[in-house]
Amino acid sequence: MTPVKIPNPDPVIRHLSLALDGDKMRAVFQETLFPQGNYQIDRCTIERVKYKPGKNCLVCYKLQLTAAPGSGTNELLLSARYYTPGGSPSRFSKASRGELPQTGLVPPLIHLPEFDCVIWVFPCDRKLKALPILQNKNALDREIFPHLVAYHWGEQWRYSLAQSEIIHYLPEHTCCVRARLLLSHGITGEIRHPVLYGKTYYNDQGRRTLDSMTQLWRSPARQRGRLSVPQPIAYLHHWHMLWQHGVAGTPLLDCLQQNRGNSAVIANAATQVAWLHQTAISNLENDDEINDPIIKLQRLLTLVVLTQPGLARPLERLIRFIIQAQPEQNTRPAATLHGDLHFKNILAGEHGQVFLIDLDNLYRGDPLADIGSLVAALLNLSLLGQLDDPLAQKTIAQFLCHYQQHVRWRINQEDLRWHVAVALLNERMTRGITRLKHGRMALLQPLMALAGNLVMSKDALNWLQPLTGVRKWP
Numbered sequence: 001m002t003p004v005k006i007p008n009p010d011p012v013i014r015h016l017s018l019a020l021d022g023d024k025m026r027a028v029f030q031e032t033l034f035p036q037g038n039y040q041i042d043r044c045t046i047e048r049v050k051y052k053p054g055k056n057c058l059v060c061y062k063l064q065l066t067a068a069p070g071s072g073t074n075e076l077l078l079s080a081r082y083y084t085p086g087g088s089p090s091r092f093s094k095a096s097r098g099e100l101p102q103t104g105l106v107p108p109l110i111h112l113p114e115f116d117c118v119i120w121v122f123p124c125d126r127k128l129k130a131l132p133i134l135q136n137k138n139a140l141d142r143e144i145f146p147h148l149v150a151y152h153w154g155e156q157w158r159y160s161l162a163q164s165e166i167i168h169y170l171p172e173h174t175c176c177v178r179a180r181l182l183l184s185h186g187i188t189g190e191i192r193h194p195v196l197y198g199k200t201y202y203n204d205q206g207r208r209t210l211d212s213m214t215q216l217w218r219s220p221a222r223q224r225g226r227l228s229v230p231q232p233i234a235y236l237h238h239w240h241m242l243w244q245h246g247v248a249g250t251p252l253l254d255c256l257q258q259n260r261g262n263s264a265v266i267a268n269a270a271t272q273v274a275w276l277h278q279t280a281i282s283n284l285e286n287d288d289e290i291n292d293p294i295i296k297l298q299r300l301l302t303l304v305v306l307t308q309p310g311l312a313r314p315l316e317r318l319i320r321f322i323i324q325a326q327p328e329q330n331t332r333p334a335a336t337l338h339g340d341l342h343f344k345n346i347l348a349g350e351h352g353q354v355f356l357i358d359l360d361n362l363y364r365g366d367p368l369a370d371i372g373s374l375v376a377a378l379l380n381l382s383l384l385g386q387l388d389d390p391l392a393q394k395t396i397a398q399f400l401c402h403y404q405q406h407v408r409w410r411i412n413q414e415d416l417r418w419h420v421a422v423a424l425l426n427e428r429m430t431r432g433i434t435r436l437k438h439g440r441m442a443l444l445q446p447l448m449a450l451a452g453n454l455v456m457s458k459d460a461l462n463w464l465q466p467l468t469g470v471r472k473w474p
Helices: 022-033 088-096 137-152 205-217 252-257 263-277 293-307 309-325 367-384 389-405 413-434 441-456
Strands: 040-052 056-066 073-082 109-112 117-121 157-170 174-185 195-201 232-236 241-245 335-337 346-348 354-356 363-365
Touching: 022 040, 022 056, 022 109, 040 413, 088 109, 088 117, 137 157, 137 174, 137 195, 137 232, 195 205, 205 232, 205 241, 252 263, 252 346, 263 335, 263 346, 263 354, 263 367, 263 389, 293 309, 293 413, 309 413, 309 441, 335 367, 363 367, 367 389, 367 413, 367 441, 413 441
Parallel strands: none
Antiparallel strands: 040 056, 056 073, 073 117, 109 117, 157 174, 174 195, 195 241, 232 241, 335 363, 346 354
16 A cells, blocks of 8 residues: 655644655664564555544554565564554553563564554554454464354364465454365265354454344345345354355456456346345444434544645535535435445355345445445546546446336435435545545545535436336336
């Protein structure tokens, strides 16, 4: 990841510019971690940033090391938090209490007071206490799989863990591992090769996710082949760890970018989302303050005031107009929403089947909130130049056409535009500020302009033209 340079220095995080410069931080880490030169840091890349203006910034670095010329390489993953002046000593003292996992080459916890910084070295993490188990094949074999296999398959099954690997890590939030098992039945001799995914959370979110996934798995829509989701297995409360079966497929976004996103796959994806929206799940959060779009717009305005003050007044005017244009009457029933709907969270299988994944954020609300997120994500990729604009527009129209065929309600064009505009701001613009990915800051004004056009102009994009004459839900 190539981070953006902050055009307006943070008023209290003094070393933010340095923290976002991988080359300079390589020199800092070389002097701090290996002052004797026993290891050489060849490269320092920034994997992820989570920026809270005026409060703190979390930066995840990957270090590539060599011990001597011609020797093999090692990697270190560092999660560094940069605090306000004088804020790091108390955090370091608190983090030092208790037993910390061993990390090998360097201490698991490092304090750089001159930079107001505390560093956690993987698998040491400020919030994810199960990482030492999840990233260690022997620990999984000893602590997790004996119980998991017996619970899910039965006492007659024996197993060996063929392979495990970390596939996704969000410091202080989640970490996901893929495990390939070899199972054999003690009586029949039957052999199975399941692929499982385990995710550990910083909180008890996995318990709620298991409940939602179990209801989806048992739903009539899933049993009749209309909805495809991974099969959940168990939630291990002690480790805050959720396990599920893997599903084989390629992210639909990758298919689009490689010109493999054919109409049938898009139609199937739209059908899957339609059936998710119409599958009732108990105990879901309603569209309350957590997901209120107006509250999120006000939070975005606060971020912009702190980081891009020149955009604050235009954004304030735009938000005022969006609030005034908010749909007054919604005839659509509350739906089960994905909560993070984009084409990376839809997998396309080899034979045209489609799976919805990453089901941690389900909640109840207006179905157009989900659709607006998906459309906004595609428009954002077009603005970034990562997806051809005609293809993006065609994909949106195809998706909406097939979605409409499988839901009971009619898509209102003005309502859809409103939800897309809100998602462009609340999701895409907010992430551009807080994640500091390369090129995202330059998109803030285009995102505002596009959102404004969608809610203000009668000539705005119209993806619903192909819906003319589409049959209604029977």
